[in-house]
Amino acid sequence: MAKHGYGGKILRIDLTEQKATIDCLPSEYYEMYLGGRGFNSRLLFDMAGPQTDPLSPEAPLIFAPGALHGTPVPTASRTTATIKNVLSGGHGDSHGGGFIGSEIKYAGYDVVIITGKAEKPVWLMINDEKVDFCDASDLWGKKTKETQEAIRKKLPSKKVQIACIGPAGENLVKYAVITDGVATFGRTGVGAVMGSKNLKALVVYGTGGITIHDPSRLLKAIKEYNNIVKQDPYLIPAVTFGSTRFMWHRVKYGVHGACNWRLGEFDWEGLSPEIFREKHAVKATSCPMCPVRCRRDMMIREGEHKGEYTKVEWESIARSMTMGITDSIDLIRVIGAFNEMGLDIESAGDTIAFAMECFEKGILTKEDFDGLSPAFGDAELILKIIKMITYRQGIGNLLADGCYRASLAIGKGSEKYAMHIKGVEVTAADPRGMPVRAVSYATSTRGSDHLRSNPYVEEMATPEEAELMFGSREAADLKGVAGKGRMLKWSEDLVTIGDLLGLCKWAFYRSATMEYLCDKGLRLAAEFYSAVTGREMTGEELMLAAERVYNIEKAFNVRTGFRKKDDTIPERFFTEPIKGGPGDGNIVERNKFNTILEEYYEARGWDPSTGLQTRAKLEQLGLSEIKNVLEKDQREKNTIMLV
Amino acid sequence: MGKEANEINTSTRVEYVPRVGELEGWCSGCRICETICSMYNEGISNPKISRIKIISWEPSIDVPIVCKQCVEPLCAKSCPVEAFKKNDNGILEVDQELCIGCGACVESCPFGAITVNPITGKMSKCNLCGGQPLCIEYCPADVIKLMTSKLRETEKAEEWAKVLQKQKEIAGKKAKEQCAGGE
Numbered sequence: 001m002a003k004h005g006y007g008g009k010i011l012r013i014d015l016t017e018q019k020a021t022i023d024c025l026p027s028e029y030y031e032m033y034l035g036g037r038g039f040n041s042r043l044l045f046d047m048a049g050p051q052t053d054p055l056s057p058e059a060p061l062i063f064a065p066g067a068l069h070g071t072p073v074p075t076a077s078r079t080t081a082t083i084k085n086v087l088s089g090g091h092g093d094s095h096g097g098g099f100i101g102s103e104i105k106y107a108g109y110d111v112v113i114i115t116g117k118a119e120k121p122v123w124l125m126i127n128d129e130k131v132d133f134c135d136a137s138d139l140w141g142k143k144t145k146e147t148q149e150a151i152r153k154k155l156p157s158k159k160v161q162i163a164c165i166g167p168a169g170e171n172l173v174k175y176a177v178i179t180d181g182v183a184t185f186g187r188t189g190v191g192a193v194m195g196s197k198n199l200k201a202l203v204v205y206g207t208g209g210i211t212i213h214d215p216s217r218l219l220k221a222i223k224e225y226n227n228i229v230k231q232d233p234y235l236i237p238a239v240t241f242g243s244t245r246f247m248w249h250r251v252k253y254g255v256h257g258a259c260n261w262r263l264g265e266f267d268w269e270g271l272s273p274e275i276f277r278e279k280h281a282v283k284a285t286s287c288p289m290c291p292v293r294c295r296r297d298m299m300i301r302e303g304e305h306k307g308e309y310t311k312v313e314w315e316s317i318a319r320s321m322t323m324g325i326t327d328s329i330d331l332i333r334v335i336g337a338f339n340e341m342g343l344d345i346e347s348a349g350d351t352i353a354f355a356m357e358c359f360e361k362g363i364l365t366k367e368d369f370d371g372l373s374p375a376f377g378d379a380e381l382i383l384k385i386i387k388m389i390t391y392r393q394g395i396g397n398l399l400a401d402g403c404y405r406a407s408l409a410i411g412k413g414s415e416k417y418a419m420h421i422k423g424v425e426v427t428a429a430d431p432r433g434m435p436v437r438a439v440s441y442a443t444s445t446r447g448s449d450h451l452r453s454n455p456y457v458e459e460m461a462t463p464e465e466a467e468l469m470f471g472s473r474e475a476a477d478l479k480g481v482a483g484k485g486r487m488l489k490w491s492e493d494l495v496t497i498g499d500l501l502g503l504c505k506w507a508f509y510r511s512a513t514m515e516y517l518c519d520k521g522l523r524l525a526a527e528f529y530s531a532v533t534g535r536e537m538t539g540e541e542l543m544l545a546a547e548r549v550y551n552i553e554k555a556f557n558v559r560t561g562f563r564k565k566d567d568t569i570p571e572r573f574f575t576e577p578i579k580g581g582p583g584d585g586n587i588v589e590r591n592k593f594n595t596i597l598e599e600y601y602e603a604r605g606w607d608p609s610t611g612l613q614t615r616a617k618l619e620q621l622g623l624s625e626i627k628n629v630l631e632k633d634q635r636e637k638n639t640i641m642l643v
Numbered sequence: 644m645g646k647e648a649n650e651i652n653t654s655t656r657v658e659y660v661p662r663v664g665e666l667e668g669w670c671s672g673c674r675i676c677e678t679i680c681s682m683y684n685e686g687i688s689n690p691k692i693s694r695i696k697i698i699s700w701e702p703s704i705d706v707p708i709v710c711k712q713c714v715e716p717l718c719a720k721s722c723p724v725e726a727f728k729k730n731d732n733g734i735l736e737v738d739q740e741l742c743i744g745c746g747a748c749v750e751s752c753p754f755g756a757i758t759v760n761p762i763t764g765k766m767s768k769c770n771l772c773g774g775q776p777l778c779i780e781y782c783p784a785d786v787i788k789l790m791t792s793k794l795r796e797t798e799k800a801e802e803w804a805k806v807l808q809k810q811k812e813i814a815g816k817k818a819k820e821q822c823a824g825g826e
Contacts, residue, residue, distance in 0.1 A: 070678075070688060070689075071678060071682070071688045072675055072678040072679045072682060072688060072781070074675070099674075106689045106691070159690075159691060206689070206691075207689070207691060207761040207762050208687075208689065208762075209681065209685070209687025209688055209689035209692065210687060210688040210689065211686065211687050211688075212682055212687075212688060215682055215683065218682075219679070219777070219781075222781060226781070226783065229783070239667060240667070277666065281666055282702050282703040283666055283669050283671070283703045283704075284666050284667045284669070284671050284784070285671050285672055285703050285705070286671040286672060286673040286783075287673070288673060288674050289673055289674060289675055289678065290671075290673050290783075291673070291675070291783030292783075293667065293671040293673065293783065293784065295671075296703075297701075297702045297703040299702060309702045
């Protein structure tokens with residue numbers, strides 16, 4: 001009997017044997033981890049260890065739709081794809097807000113686990129319980145949109161959902177993505193793992209459905225959420241401008257991360273939210289079930305490239321600034337190329353910016369770039385480098401391994417221009433001048449990431465709220481230190497709930513006020529989960545499940561070898577001040593960083609001096625099995641992994 | 644609205660009414676209507692059995708398709724077993740006991756508005772949720788409306804009247820300018 005809200009089964013696919021088996025997850029996984037990232041993080045811990053090569057056949061690629069995905073719950077559109085991180089070697093996952101996840105659920109599954117490696121390229125057709133391994137030799141080499149179109153032509157029903165890789169994934173570019181046409185699983189190299197398995201596409205058609213425990217209670221809660229969307233000042237511009245509106249935030253604080261994270265002043269007017277809205281936006285579109293509708297296809301309407309269009313989200317604008325792009329038409333062309341090749345814009349943007357700075361500093365020369373002279377903002381050149389990376393030609397072969405590995409191979413002091421944390425390229429805004437954001441990038445369990453937490457609450461919490469929730473009024477001050485570690489822990493757990501349930505971290509876990517945020521993120525999230533599944537949960541219980549999942553990921557990273565010294569940020573942020581703009585001169589002060597980091601470890605119940613987990617904490621969270629694995633490793637390897 | 648529509652005595656239906664010229668004035672393709680429809684009418688959430696369906700293609704085009712509640716319903720006329728029956732509200736529904744899943748209604752409906760259940764193979768169509776369609780109530784873009792052809796007729800005529808008025812104004816202004824230029 002399927003549980004309300006869930007598919008009920010899991011599908012294991014072995015590509016080597018071309019075999020599919022259906023079974024069930026242990027029922028305590030549902031109780032402890034709820035779904036999505038929760039299931040995946042535990043399964044990855046069970047299935048991969050420190051010795052597993054992320055691109056080997058035995059390494060798993062795990063898809064799990066969030067617990068509420070596939071139901072009408074607003075913003076419940078997120079699916080987690082989990083791997084052993086290709087860039088960091090630790091925990092890796094990526095989240096997409098498209099239709100592939102709900103289709104997996106309609107086919108009856110809460111998790112799809114793919115292992116092995118097909119002898120020749122294949123695509124998978126999952127039609128409820130039937131799984132076909134289809135020859136993909138005619139698809140291999142095709143770009144993402146072409147692949148989607150070619151598969152649709154082969155199939156009688158248009159209602160299938162397709163997640164595929166582009167040429168970048170086939171060529172094992174370490175930051176290749178998986179895309180389902182609407183959304184992209186972008187980070188940590190999920191596309192490379194799919195490519196390493198000779199798997200071009202996962203196609204799903206599900207005829208079953210999700211049962212809802214209490215539809216009228218659910219409908220009532222949906223109305224409440226919809227009212228918040230209309231009132232929360234944070235979400236109102238989101239409807240009008242989509243995510244392009246973050247430009248105003250970057251301009252306000254001077255945290256563009258422009259030209260490889262150096263400049264706080266940048267010629268951004270050509271990329272303003274108004275320009276995208278007036279000149280390029282086709283229409284407000286959305287992820288499944290989202291009333292906010294922040295997605296935009298951006299089209300070039302005049303000139304040589306008239307008619308070209310692609311999906312542009314904020315982070316693609318941000319990384320375009322990292323590459324020095326100042327013109328919206330250039331941006332659409334470059335982002336279009338990333339999307340078509342199947343590259344992660346975040347990692348690729350930082351890696352290309354790294355290469356440009358190396359050229360600027362004389363570390364790389366014209367010869368390294370086949371006679372080209374890379375310069376920040378040169379779109380034609382960036383398009384050429386994108387091609388070189390995708391097909392691993394010339395210097396592209398080095399850059400395809402990410403800026404960290406490229407810098408190790410290049411040497412000559414290039415390491416200080418490689419902007420990465422644990423091997424994963426830096427994202428979002430410049431953290432200089434905002435110490436807790438720097439720490440939040442460092443503590444993320446999948447390498448540099450701004451979505452693993454929500455330290456942005458410091459911008460809207462009142463000093464009274466900060467004192468009540470995080471023990472210090474200082475936590476409401478951007479430059480403050482006391483209470484920031486506790487705030488970071490709280491916000492990591494809060495947004496993790498989103499990944500367990502499949503709710504959007506933006507529309508659900510960002511707000512203009514603490515009151516709205518807690519009302520949505522805790523009370524309403526719990527209400528939705530209870531109404532859909534019939535299992536009564538409170539916001540606090542959701543937070544506990546999230547904390548559990550975070551601890552499993554941390555344990556996976558500790559097993560991989562990450563220690564306190566790795567919970568850090570690129571040296572540039574500590575030593576080189578932002579140039580220009582309102583944040584001119586800001587750095588991340590090392591003492592503030594360390595104080596917040598230790599307060600964070602303490603708030604997590606970990607050992608502040610080593611950052612390692614404690615036996616007591618793992619037991620308290622019901623993670624004795626995880627603890628036992630660490631104990632065993634510790635004995636065998638004779639290194640301390642647990643305190 | 645529903646009551647007034649009935650008084651006008653033309654078929655009341657769910658109609659896609661985009662606000663042309665507004666970026667947020669179109670169906671966004673979110674599928675909230677589909678999942679709520681299937682949950683409410685079929686007891687499970689899956690867009691494939693929703694009676695309202697969103698047809699999408701690139702770039703960014705999404706169009707809701709739903710029963711027009713025709714006055715002379717071709718679906719019912721084509722049904723060999725007379726499975727289309729009016730419910731208490733006077734809305735045609737498919738009797739699941741009688742339906743043989745032959746697909747004649749799917750072929751005869753000019754709008755593709757009949758839904759085929761992929762498991763049972765039987766048909767269903769929009770029943771207006773008893774008078775207050777949930778798709779309308781929960782559409783975040785507010786672009787599907789309860790409509791009758793009679794109301795729509797007036798609305799469309801008004802839309803065109805405004806365009807016509809503008810055209811005449813422009814023509815008049817041009818004529819005036821030309822006269823002025825002739826002096």
